[in-house]
Amino acid sequence: MASVIAQRGLARRWWRSGRVGRTAALGMLFVALGLLVALPTAFVALQAIFPQLNHGSFAHPLAAIRSTLTQSDTWPLLGNTLRFGVAVALASIALGVPLGALRGLTRLPAARLWDLLFLAPFLIPPYLAALGWMLLLQPHGYLQQLAGFDLGGYLFSFAGIALTMTLSVFPVVYFAVSRALMSTGGRLAQVARVCGATPWRAFVRITLPLAAPAIAASTLLAFTMAIEEFGIPSALGARAGFSLLVTSIEARFSDWPIDLSGAAVLSALLALTALAAFIAQRRLLAGRDFDTQTGKPVASDPFELGRWRWPVLLLFGAAAFCTTIAPLGAIVATSFVRTLSGGLSVSNLTLAHFAAIASMGEGAGALFTSLGLAAATAVLTGTMGFLAAWIIIKTRTPGRAALDGLTLLPHAMPGIVIGVGLILAWNLPFWPITPYNTWAILLLSYSCLLLPYPVRYASAALRQIGGSLEAAARVHGATEARVLWRIVLPLVAPPLAASMMIVFAVASRELVTSLLLSPSGVQTASVFIWQQFEQGSIGDGMAMGTLMLVISGAVLALASFWTRRLVLLCHINARAIYSRTGRVPSLHEP
The missing domain is CATH 1.10.3720.10 (MetI-like)
Structure with a gap:
C-alpha cells in the first residue's frame, strides 16, 4: 500500500x-x-468585409460583398463550381465503385499492380496530367499523329474537363470501397445466398450497405478535391470558355485591375462550400456506419471470376491506361522529343x-x-x-x-x-x-x-x-x-x-x-x-x-x-x- x-x-x-x-x-x-x-483565414474574412483594409481603412463595410454578389458572373461561377464538383463526384462513383467492388470481393489477377497503377494519379500533379492530355488529344497531338484524328473538341469542353478531373480523383473512391469490402469480406453475402437470396439482392441488401459510409465519404472528398483544384480548370477551361471560382480568384489577382476585395469574397464563398462538404464527410465517417454483430471475424475466400476474368481485366486495363499510362506516356515522350511536329520517331529523340x-x-x-x-x-x-x-x-x-x-x-x-x-x-x-x-x-x-x-x-x-x-x-x-x-x-x-x-x-x-x-x-x-x-x-x-x-x-x-x-x-x-x-x-x- x-x-x-x-x-x-x-x-x-x-x-x-x-x-x-x-x-x-x-x-x-x-x-x-x-x-x-488563423491569420490568413482571418484576413480573407476581414478583406471581404472591409474593402479598404489594404489601405488601412475600415470604411464602407460589406460594400465589397454586396457589389461582388450582385455582379452578373458571380452566381454562374458558383453554379459552374457546384456543377463541376457534382459531375466529378458522380463520375468517380460510376468508375470507382465497380472497380473497388471487384478489387475487394474477387480474386483479381495482378491485384497489387492495379493498385499501384491507380495510386499513380496521386503522384502525377493534376495540372501536369492536364498538360499531358492536351499533348495527347489536341489537334496535331500524339493521337492525331498515330491514329489520324484528334479529340481536342471533346477535351476542351465541360465534359472533357470533368472527365480529366475524374481520372485524377476517382482513386479515392476506388481505394475506400475496395478496402472497406476487403475488411468486411463476402461472407455475409454468401450466407444470404445460402438463405435463398439472388447474387444481386445479396449485393444490394448486404454488401452495399456495409460499404455505403466509405462510398459517401470518399465521394464528398472527390467533390471537395474537384472544386479546389486549380490546374485542370485553368489549363483546359480557358479554351473551353469555362470558368470556376478558383480560376476567377486567380484572375482577380493576376489581371489588371487587381480586385483584392472581390477575390476575398469569392475565396470566402469557395471556402464555405469546401468546408460544408468537409463537415458532411466528417459526420458521415463519425456516426453513420454499419456494424456486424457476428463475434470474431472469420475470413472468407474472394469470389472467383471464372468466365468474367478477361472482361474484368480489360476493364481494369482500360481504366489504368486512361488514368496513368496515357498522360504519363505523353509527358515522358514530350521530354525526349526535339519538336512536337517531328513526331515519335528515332531521329526526333533528344536529351537536350x-x-x-x-x-x-x-x-x-x-x-x-x-x-x-x-x-x-x-x-x-x-x-x-x-x-x-x-x-x-x-x-x-x-x-x-x-x-x-x-x-x-x-x-x-x-x-x-x-x-x-x-x-x-x-x-x-x-x-x-x-x-x-x-x-x-x-x-x-x-x-x-x-x-x-x-x-x-x-x-x-x-x-x-x-x-x-x-x-x-x-x-x-x-x-x-x-x-x-x-x-x-x-x-x-x-x-x-x-x-x-x-x-x-x-x-x-x-x-x-x-x-x-x-x-x-x-x-x-x-x-x-x-x-x-x-x-x-x-x-x-x-x-x-x-x-x-x-x-x-x-x-x-x-x-x-x-x-x-x-x-x-x-x-x-x-x-x-x-x-x-x-x-x-x-x-x-x-
Missing part, C-alpha cells in the same frame, strides 16, 4: 513538473498556428531538354528551390505535427481541442484561399518585418496546406501506444522531455517519417500558391513547368515534370520501404529486450 501511494505521489510530482513545459509548448504552437492558419535543366540555368534553380522548400516544409510540419499530436492525444492540457481544430482547418481550406489569405495578411504597410515577396512566404503557404498530414499520422500512431512505457519511465525518474525524446518519438517515428516524405513529395510540386506567392527572382519547379508551357518551350517543361515525377516516386517508395523497416526493427528490438530482461529497460541504461 505504501509503495502504491509513493508511486502516485511521484506521478503527481512528475505531472506538475511537466505542466510548465506543456503549457509553453502549447503556447508556441498556438503562436505558430496563428501565423500559419534535360541538358538544359542540368546546365545550372533557370530550370536547375527552380528544381533546387522546390527541393529545398519541400525539405524545409517537411521538417517544419513534422516537428509541429508531432508536438501538436502529442499534446492533443497524450495530455490533458486545456486548449488542446482548439489546437486540434486549428491543425484540421487547412485540410478544409482550398489552396488558393490560403494563398489569398497570406497575400492579404502580409502585404500591409504596418508590419515592421514581413515574409511577403521572399521565399519564406512560400514556406508558410506549403506548411499551412500540408500540416494536417503529420498531425493525423502522428495522432493515429499515438493512439496505438499504451501508457505502460511512459509510466515505467516515470517510475525510473525520467523527465517528461526525456520520455518524449527516448520513448514516444521512436515509437511514432515510422508513420511520422512517412508523412514527412509525403509532405516533401506534395510540396515539391505545389502550383496554385506558388503562382500567387512566388517573389521576383524565385521560381519553383511547378511555376517553371507552367510558364514553359505558356511560352511554347513544352519540351523543357515536360523534362522538368518527368524529373519531378521520378523524384516524388522515389521519395514515396523510400517512405514505404523505410516505414516497413522501422516497424520491423521496433518489433525485433522489443522482443530482444523482453526476452533478455523480462521488463521495460530504464531510460538511464545505455
Whole structure:
C-alpha cells in the first residue's frame, strides 16, 4: 500500500513538473498556428468585409460583398463550381465503385499492380496530367499523329474537363470501397445466398450497405478535391470558355485591375462550400456506419471470376491506361522529343531538354528551390505535427481541442484561399518585418496546406501506444522531455517519417500558391513547368515534370520501404529486450 501511494505521489510530482513545459509548448504552437492558419483565414474574412483594409481603412463595410454578389458572373461561377464538383463526384462513383467492388470481393489477377497503377494519379500533379492530355488529344497531338484524328473538341469542353478531373480523383473512391469490402469480406453475402437470396439482392441488401459510409465519404472528398483544384480548370477551361471560382480568384489577382476585395469574397464563398462538404464527410465517417454483430471475424475466400476474368481485366486495363499510362506516356515522350511536329520517331529523340535543366540555368534553380522548400516544409510540419499530436492525444492540457481544430482547418481550406489569405495578411504597410515577396512566404503557404498530414499520422500512431512505457519511465525518474525524446518519438517515428516524405513529395510540386506567392527572382519547379508551357518551350517543361515525377516516386517508395523497416526493427528490438530482461529497460541504461 505504501509503495502504491509513493508511486502516485511521484506521478503527481512528475505531472506538475511537466505542466510548465506543456503549457509553453502549447503556447508556441498556438503562436505558430496563428501565423500559419488563423491569420490568413482571418484576413480573407476581414478583406471581404472591409474593402479598404489594404489601405488601412475600415470604411464602407460589406460594400465589397454586396457589389461582388450582385455582379452578373458571380452566381454562374458558383453554379459552374457546384456543377463541376457534382459531375466529378458522380463520375468517380460510376468508375470507382465497380472497380473497388471487384478489387475487394474477387480474386483479381495482378491485384497489387492495379493498385499501384491507380495510386499513380496521386503522384502525377493534376495540372501536369492536364498538360499531358492536351499533348495527347489536341489537334496535331500524339493521337492525331498515330491514329489520324484528334479529340481536342471533346477535351476542351465541360465534359472533357470533368472527365480529366475524374481520372485524377476517382482513386479515392476506388481505394475506400475496395478496402472497406476487403475488411468486411463476402461472407455475409454468401450466407444470404445460402438463405435463398439472388447474387444481386445479396449485393444490394448486404454488401452495399456495409460499404455505403466509405462510398459517401470518399465521394464528398472527390467533390471537395474537384472544386479546389486549380490546374485542370485553368489549363483546359480557358479554351473551353469555362470558368470556376478558383480560376476567377486567380484572375482577380493576376489581371489588371487587381480586385483584392472581390477575390476575398469569392475565396470566402469557395471556402464555405469546401468546408460544408468537409463537415458532411466528417459526420458521415463519425456516426453513420454499419456494424456486424457476428463475434470474431472469420475470413472468407474472394469470389472467383471464372468466365468474367478477361472482361474484368480489360476493364481494369482500360481504366489504368486512361488514368496513368496515357498522360504519363505523353509527358515522358514530350521530354525526349526535339519538336512536337517531328513526331515519335528515332531521329526526333533528344536529351537536350534535360541538358538544359542540368546546365545550372533557370530550370536547375527552380528544381533546387522546390527541393529545398519541400525539405524545409517537411521538417517544419513534422516537428509541429508531432508536438501538436502529442499534446492533443497524450495530455490533458486545456486548449488542446482548439489546437486540434486549428491543425484540421487547412485540410478544409482550398489552396488558393490560403494563398489569398497570406497575400492579404502580409502585404500591409504596418508590419515592421514581413515574409511577403521572399521565399519564406512560400514556406508558410506549403506548411499551412500540408500540416494536417503529420498531425493525423502522428495522432493515429499515438493512439496505438499504451501508457505502460511512459509510466515505467516515470517510475525510473525520467523527465517528461526525456520520455518524449527516448520513448514516444521512436515509437511514432515510422508513420511520422512517412508523412514527412509525403509532405516533401506534395510540396515539391505545389502550383496554385506558388503562382500567387512566388517573389521576383524565385521560381519553383511547378511555376517553371507552367510558364514553359505558356511560352511554347513544352519540351523543357515536360523534362522538368518527368524529373519531378521520378523524384516524388522515389521519395514515396523510400517512405514505404523505410516505414516497413522501422516497424520491423521496433518489433525485433522489443522482443530482444523482453526476452533478455523480462521488463521495460530504464531510460538511464545505455
